[in-house]
Amino acid sequence: MxxxxxxxxxxxxxxxxxxxxxxISILHRITGNGLALVGAMGLVWWLMAAAMGxxxxxxxxxxxxxxxxxxxxxxxxxxxxxxxFSGLRHFVLDxxxxxxxxxxxxxxxxxxxxxxxxxGFVWLFIFAENx
Amino acid sequence: MGNGxxxxxxRGLGSARHGAHHWLAQRYTAVGNLxxxxxxxxxxxxxxxxxxxxxxxWIANPxxxxxxxxxxxxxxxxxxxxxxxxxxxxxxxxxxxxxxxLLLNFYAIGGAAAGIFAIAKIAFMGAVE
Ligand code: HEM
Numbered sequence: 131m132x133x134x135x136x137x138x139x140x141x142x143x144x145x146x147x148x149x150x151x152x153x154i155s156i157l158h159r160i161t162g163n164g165l166a167l168v169g170a171m172g173l174v175w176w177l178m179a180a181a182m183g184x185x186x187x188x189x190x191x192x193x194x195x196x197x198x199x200x201x202x203x204x205x206x207x208x209x210x211x212x213x214x215f216s217g218l219r220h221f222v223l224d225x226x227x228x229x230x231x232x233x234x235x236x237x238x239x240x241x242x243x244x245x246x247x248x249x250g251f252v253w254l255f256i257f258a259e260n261x
Numbered sequence: 262m263g264n265g266x267x268x269x270x271x272r273g274l275g276s277a278r279h280g281a282h283h284w285l286a287q288r289y290t291a292v293g294n295l296x297x298x299x300x301x302x303x304x305x306x307x308x309x310x311x312x313x314x315x316x317x318x319w320i321a322n323p324x325x326x327x328x329x330x331x332x333x334x335x336x337x338x339x340x341x342x343x344x345x346x347x348x349x350x351x352x353x354x355x356x357x358x359x360x361x362x363l364l365l366n367f368y369a370i371g372g373a374a375a376g377i378f379a380i381a382k383i384a385f386m387g388a389v390e
């Protein structure tokens with residue numbers, strides 16, 4: 131991009147006070163790309179392991195049920211629901227609704243809290259069933 | 262940036278007139294992901310077991326294999342579009358931008374092919390002894 135380096139840039143990222151709408155926006159990007167790399171590769175690994183046979187599947191299960199495997203799976207669950215709720219927020223904003231300051235703030239907080247709650251419910255259910 | 266001239270467009274600057282389609286496809290596939298991934302999570306949570314036999318038996322059912330294949334297409338299409346936007350924001354060097362799109366396409370198409378192949382193999386050939 132052509133620009134004269136002696137002239138200052140607008141300090142657009144550094145001058146704003148953080149708010150829930152900024153948090154949910156950057157979380158949408160982080161969780162989306164996290165799901166795209168870690169989640170999608172994990173999914174294909176699971177399917178490939180099942181297609182290859184019992185031994186490959188056992189290797190997958192051993193990794194997935196390692197403590198780090200649980201950290202990754204819980205992280206993916208949260209990422210999915212965070213991205214899902216902020217994605218629904220995108221749909222509302224796409225229709226031109228929800229831009230009033232208070233409404234925007236309220237839904238940003240609600241989506242972030244909902245993602246944590248649903249993730250908690252899912253894993254409580256899993257641990258209650260299995261341990 | 263491109264100024265909308267013919268040469269600008271040839272160099273990949275300015276509007277390629279694909280923006281609205283890209284944006285819409287991102288939304289269509291988002292709805293696909295919403296329905297299909299929720300279905301997968303719900304199924305995994307309610308299945309009696311996640312051992313080899315149960316999982317392979319489950320995927321072999323046509324009513325599972327088909328939605329699973331659709332899910333793979335929806336996810337990889339959506340992430341192909343989404344990661345493009347992310348890379349366009351952060352990778353400014355022309356050569357690296359080209360390389361990142363090349364790798365993204367390999368990843369999205371290769372990953373989707375691997376997923377669909379695995380499902381098809383399970384569906385047609387069943388469990389491996
Ligand atoms: C589970 C698999 C999913 C993956 C791997 C995924 C991945 C991504 C990625 C990588 C992006 C680009 C983010 C960026 O850097 O700007 C994105 C954007 C988006 N995702 Fe997803 N996503 C998934 C599910 C969903 C679901 C369930 C919804 C809907 C509720 C959704 C709605 C959206 C929307 C609306 C955008 C576009 C945002 C914008 O225009 O800035 N995604 N997704």
